[in-house]
Amino acid sequence: MRSTSDTVYMDYAATTPVDPRVVARMLEFLGPRALFANAASRGHAAGRRAAAAVEDARAQVAALLGCAAEEVIWTSGATEAINLALKGVVRAARVRSPHLITGRTEHRAVLDTFAALQREGCSITCLEPGADGAVTADAVASALRPETLLVSLMHVNNETGAICDLAAVGAVTRARGVLLHVDAAQSAGRIPLDVSAMNADLLSLSGHKLYAPKGVGALYRRGFPRIALEPLLHGGGQERGYRPGTVPVHQVVALGMACALAAESLQAEQARLRALRERLWYGLAALGAVERNGPAAGGAPHILNVSLLDVDAGSVLAAVPGLALATGSACTSAHSTPSHVLMAMGLPPARQRSAVRLSLGRWTSAAEVEAAVAAVGEAVVHLRAISPLWAARQRGEDPEAMWQAGA
């Protein structure tokens, strides 16, 4: 997918373009001659048709997740869904200082919400990941306490593609009567999801990660038996009061369509992306001194995180202006702040500084993979030619010793 005439897009883990079929569905609900009516206006046919479209979309999302349609609540995105799930459960529980568990490699949307809940009196445990970056069921079991209310873990890590074995985690939490929230922002539409198999009680997803537009997401909230949830917003009564506000019909039908399209091609697309990702990996590995961060050949099919040793990831990005990719860190003009995910995985600083993430999607082609390998390869060769770390490595010295020498 060329986002502009001269850019190869390999940042699908950050966001995806809206699928043209999804755009077409949205347009049915935009404009004066479209089905623009308020879905809450049941007093006229146009409103009822809009409401029917909203419910059709809800069923499409539910089909992707393996749940009942009435268990899906519309939100503005995964961040809101996560906030509603975590704060909503804690506030509805009305217990003094509940204990919550999450992982150090979670997305900021979860970590920052946990921090907010800690300020409200919750007790928090942040679990270390295993070597592949995912939290294990054993780690969860060891951290559970009698007062543990909820565990929140991501299904697929957004930086490394590590997949958490949520079926195993869910077996532990369900047996102990603890709620499980799953952040599925990076997995929905990319690998199979089944809330029953995971024993998930709550699950958040985002539209713009699966070819729907930004500004729409959904929360699965187990309904049988129902998980008590306190809404974040009040007024209007939409979404049975859990998320009041006029439902953006064009947005939710887009998410429904995107889920239906993803479900249709899930198996084939997984295999295609996995093959492309391995082609990318072997192409980059041929440069030498390249390390793969996260799971080896497993993991989510669309994410590859590699450390291109002895170069700075930010400089690699600047050297390939025709390629849209990401560093494995919060990168500013001045320097790369090490990624909290790679740090939590215990990677040495050399690997953290040189980590880049390439993420593939629906429009990634083999030709684009080859172009990316060539462009990144050329940049790395150029940057290594002027890197004192690489020069030290070529002399058989320890590149890391150079830092002390220059201190």
Place this chain on the structure above:
Amino acid sequence: MSGEFSPAILERFRSPSGAGPWPAGTPGVRVGRAADSRRGALLELHLRRRPDGRFEARFLAVGPPALIAAGAWLSTWIDGREGRELSGLAPGLVERELELPADCVYCAVLCQRALERALQGASGPTCGRGPDSERL
């Protein structure tokens, strides 16, 4: 990311004059090294005095684009200057010439430190370990 940098930085980052070591066997090369490990920035200046007594330099660097640009600017600036001029380099000059953003000013400081160490021939325990390096 490249959109965050001034044209002066981008130009020198993309075509860094003076980048890479001197050819093997080049005599009289002194190495000055300066690093900020927290920011992942390391600059190595390879300075040599020409037969006419003036200096010239090449550099190696790993770090953000601003550091590579600063190394390129520094090696160009050094070319043909005398030792006493080099001693007077202030980080502010590098900052102004490259229009360094505030969070990149440390790159200018690393330039000054690497030059100072190359002039002193004392850049740390491994200074001068390259095959064609020597101490002052």
